[in-house]
Amino acid sequence: ADGSYSFTPGTDFDGLAAGENRDVTFSYTATDNDGGVSEPKTVTITVTGTNDAPVAVADTQTTGENSVLSGQVPAATDVDGTIAGYDLATDVGTGNGSLTFNADGSYTFTPGTDFDSLAAGESRDVTFSYTATDNDGGVSEPKAVTITVTGTNDAPVAQAGTVTTEENTLLTGQVPAATDVDGTIAGY
Structure with missing residues (x-):
């Protein structure tokens, strides 16, 4: 043996805060070519903690249109600190409603009229991502929150109309066309 060694700090050290130290020791002896053995000596390895990034978690939610x-x-x-807050990484995108995201990780998603064209029971997924920040400034990898928006039957919209006629005159006509954003008009 030539006296070399290697040491890889394992996950037992992940809990060290940034700048916090923990010592690891081992003892060794030297042997000469005549069989003489030295007194045991100790090598001390000081492991200094670094800021481990927090770990965020993906999520799924559902809501009606x-x-x-x-x-x-x-x-x-966060194995070596506390979570200081959350940040929006990517928004829901144009045409996918609106999202309000707060530093405490709470959010409000409003589908709005963007989903009115979904038929009853039909769904569409909307995704945003966020990161978590720890008390030492470490930032997690972005994680996605997927919201499944499910359609409901939107009532048709009838249109108003105005028609004039002279007295004692038969009037025939067609009511103004109604619209249905997620279906067709079955009758009047």
Whole structure:
């Protein structure tokens, strides 16, 4: 043996806060070519903690096309600190309603009229992502929150109309066309 060694700090050290130290020791002896053995000596290895990034968690939620969803991202974890807050990484995107995201991880998603064209029972997924930040400034990998928006039957919209006629005159006509954003008009 030539006296070399290697040491890889394992996950037991992940709980060290940034700048916090923990010592690891081992003893060794030296042997000469005549069989003489030295007194045992100790090598001390000081492991200094670094800031481990927090770990955020993905989530799924559901809501109806006309229902506002108030939610909270899952609690992130941090082996060597505390979670200081959350940030929006990517928004829901144009045409997917609106999202209000708060630093405590709470959010409000409003589907709005963007989903009125969904038929009853039809669904569409909307995704946003967020990150968690710890008390030492570490930032997690972005994680997605997927919201499944389910359609409901939207009532048709009838249109008003105005028609004039002279007295004692038969009037025939057609009522103004109604519209149905998620279906067809079956009758009047």
